[in-house]
Amino acid sequence: LERTFSIIKPDATKRNLTGAIAKKFEDAGLRIVASKRIHLSKAQAGEFYKVHAERPFYDELCEFMASAPIVCQVLEGENAIAKNREVMGATNPADAEAGTIRAEFAESVGENSVHGSDAPETAAEEIAYFFSGLELV
């Protein structure tokens, strides 16, 4: 079984969508094997999204990710990385397929309710950044 890292972003936690989004993961066959609610500083958000440091939206993205608590989760299942990306839908909710998290809940291309790892290497890195092995059950 594969594992991937997920964040329920501030726009979603603020609107009390944590449970509705977790249900989408579980309905897709993904098991939540770790979960915690944290509030990132802007510097921590910047570290997490440093691959986007040169993008024009980087500062706005870091402000947003530090604007309210987030829920970090590790999802486990067959092809968990691809399956999660499928359930999330396209980055821009205007392009997201009906029934996906972003189609149903995202407010804009920036405030798009969820993050999901995009490859095995980033999944491993992101899981290790937020969780210790003992927290994955």
Ligand code: ATP
């Ligand atoms: P994520 O990495 O959060 O799972 P993604 O892989 O679909 O999303 P990326 O291209 O990696 O999308 O962008 C990372 C995040 O940066 C997006 O999820 C979104 O919050 C923000 N973002 C991306 N493009 C824009 C944009 N044009 N304007 C504002 N914010 C953006």
Ligand code: MG
């Ligand atoms: Mg990405």
